[in-house]
Each structure stands twice: as structure tokens, then as C-alpha cells.
Amino acid sequence: MKTTRNSDIADRRTAATEAKAAQLQAYKAAQEAAAPLREAKQAERIAIAEAREARQAERRQAKLEEQNRAAAEAAEREAAAQSAARAETEAREQAEKNRITRVLEDEAARKAERDRKYAARKARQA
Incomplete structure (x- = not known):
């Protein structure tokens, strides 16, 4: 009986090892199958990030131009005020x-x- 029990354990160990190997093979197959989709999603994320960076750069540029314009207007007003005071x-x-x-x-x-x-x-008098 003891050998039967051991052989049952050995069978279970073998079955577990085979199941783990099958799961690993299935995982690798799923990864290979999903690779094009993953690469497409990654490319899409990169494109979105680049577009976001471009919009942020555009906003920064517009803000800088607005600040420069406001500074120029303030300088003009200051010059006009100084001229009027003078x-x-x-x-x-x-x-x-x-x-x-x-x-x-x-x-x-x-x-x-x-x-x-x-x-x-x-x-x-004279």
C-alpha cells in the first residue's frame, strides 16, 4: 500500500508539473497573440502623449505671448503716463x-x- 500511495503522490506531482507547464505554454501563446494589439495600444498611447505635449507646448506659447503682450501694453501705458506727467x-x-x-x-x-x-x-514844484 505504501508504494501505491507514493505512486499516487508521484502521479499528482507529475500532473501538477504538467498542468503548470501547460499554463505557462498557454500564457506564452496568449502573450504572443496579444503582442500586435499591445503594440498598437502602446503606439496609440505614445501618439496621445505626443499630442498632449504638443497642446501643452501650444498653451505655454500662447500664455507667454499673452504675458509679453500684456507687458508691452503696460510699458506703453507707463510711458504714456510718464509723458503726460512730464x-x-x-x-x-x-x-x-x-x-x-x-x-x-x-x-x-x-x-x-x-x-x-x-x-x-x-x-x-520846480
Whole structure:
């Protein structure tokens, strides 16, 4: 009986080894059969990834162009503001110069009128 039992174990071991070998063969056959599909899916994934990268690069480029445009507009506004401020300052300075000139002319006219009155008074006294 003991040998029968051992032979049963040996048979089971052999059957298990053969089953494992059959599973391995089936797995290898399935892998070989699925290889073209797997390669196609991989190529599709690569194409999708490349398209995604292209879209991201396009978005980055558009964003950079928008930032450059905004910076240029800001620089133009700043230059216009500086120009307007400079023009306003120059106009204020010119108005101040004109006012000073008018004050000096008025003072000179008052002085001339005073001198004329003084000369007229001296002429009447003499």
C-alpha cells in the first residue's frame, strides 16, 4: 500500500508539473497573440502623449505671448503716463515762469508809474 500511495503522490506531482507547464505554454501563446494589439495600444498611447505635449507646448506659447503682450501694453501705458506727467510738469513750470514774468512786468510798470508821478510832482514844484 505504501508504494501505491507514493505512486499516487508521484502521479499528482507529475500532473501538477504538467498542468503548470501547460499554463505557462498557454500564457506564452496568449502573450504572443496579444503582442500586435499591445503594440498598437502602446503606439496609440505614445501618439496621445505626443499630442498632449504638443497642446501643452501650444498653451505655454500662447500664455507667454499673452504675458509679453500684456507687458508691452503696460510699458506703453507707463510711458504714456510718464509723458503726460512730464508734459503737465513742463506746463506748470511754464505757467510759473509766465506768472513770475507778469509779476516782474507789473512791478516794473508800477515802478515806472511811481517814477513818472514823482517826476511830475518834482516838475510842478520846480
